[in-house]
Amino acid sequence: MEIRALRYFLAAAREENMTRAAELLHVTQPTLSRTIRALEEELGKKLFVRHSFNISLTDEGLLLRDRAEDLVTMADKIEREFLSLDDISGGELYLGLAESYQIRYLARELHALKRSYPALHYHITSGDTEQVTEKLDKGLLDFAVLCSSPDAAKYDSILFPEGDLWGVILPENDPLAKKETITVDDLSGLPLFTSEQGWNGDIKTWAGERFDRLHLEGSSRLSYNASLFVREGLGYQLTFAHLVNTSRESGLVFRPLFPALPVRLYLIWNRYQAFTPIAERFLAQVRASFAAQQERG
Numbered sequence: 001m002e003i004r005a006l007r008y009f010l011a012a013a014r015e016e017n018m019t020r021a022a023e024l025l026h027v028t029q030p031t032l033s034r035t036i037r038a039l040e041e042e043l044g045k046k047l048f049v050r051h052s053f054n055i056s057l058t059d060e061g062l063l064l065r066d067r068a069e070d071l072v073t074m075a076d077k078i079e080r081e082f083l084s085l086d087d088i089s090g091g092e093l094y095l096g097l098a099e100s101y102q103i104r105y106l107a108r109e110l111h112a113l114k115r116s117y118p119a120l121h122y123h124i125t126s127g128d129t130e131q132v133t134e135k136l137d138k139g140l141l142d143f144a145v146l147c148s149s150p151d152a153a154k155y156d157s158i159l160f161p162e163g164d165l166w167g168v169i170l171p172e173n174d175p176l177a178k179k180e181t182i183t184v185d186d187l188s189g190l191p192l193f194t195s196e197q198g199w200n201g202d203i204k205t206w207a208g209e210r211f212d213r214l215h216l217e218g219s220s221r222l223s224y225n226a227s228l229f230v231r232e233g234l235g236y237q238l239t240f241a242h243l244v245n246t247s248r249e250s251g252l253v254f255r256p257l258f259p260a261l262p263v264r265l266y267l268i269w270n271r272y273q274a275f276t277p278i279a280e281r282f283l284a285q286v287r288a289s290f291a292a293q294q295e296r297g
Helices: 003-015 018-025 029-043 059-084 103-116 129-137 196-213 223-231 277-296
Strands: 048-050 055-057 090-097 119-126 143-146 155-171 191-194 215-219 236-240 252-256 262-270
Touching: 003 018, 003 029, 003 059, 018 029, 055 059, 090 103, 090 129, 090 277, 103 119, 103 155, 103 277, 119 129, 129 143, 129 262, 143 277, 155 196, 155 223, 155 277, 191 196, 191 223, 196 215, 196 236, 223 236, 223 252
Parallel strands: 090 119, 090 143, 191 215, 191 236
Antiparallel strands: 048 055, 143 262, 155 236, 155 252, 155 262
């Protein structure tokens, strides 16, 4: 199975039209059609359903699309890595990041690294622990940031200088906004929004035996999207401080949980991972910077 054939397949899957896909690929439609047919024959499965004016993926096509995206991304990453081995002015970095205000520390280090290596290019993927570790395990990322303790048997890690703090986003005119902190009893029976990871992890631990009093109205991996539901009066959002706009104009406020629920962040990478030169420079710089900040307290 050739990477070129997978690229052709992915273009057809995205466009849902052979003519448009061929134009984007700068090949003729017959060439694209032959490549897709050959791929179907090689796999022994039909990948597309042909309609009058478009095409759609079969179940087997959906499966191949998910696998092909990873394979093509990996092929591109390998090509860029080898091209950058002799590049003393930069290279490619691939980062998978959890949502956190503490990501600003990595942004500072990337900014500093960019001054020394102007040809540096970095690629950011956002997601929860499951999403970013899956890509890290597949070799699609160089580093990931987690809001939970990493598996020490699989990953090496560096602790961020600061942590995050769980709290509640709620309308400024809500009665609970008058409180300085929010307890489990305050949230009992209310419609709540948060990530599934947070709900089944930190929040469940925080609530303890009273967890069954809490009601998850809906889950969201993106704090901004969940805050829109709060703004429309659909419920209350559990998230970290500083992730949602709570300025006076926003109409929203943040109140920390009580007892306080702090979270530490970790920069992780696969144990025994072979780094590109720019990844080694990035790690050395982050390690030194984080250590210095922790010494300063």
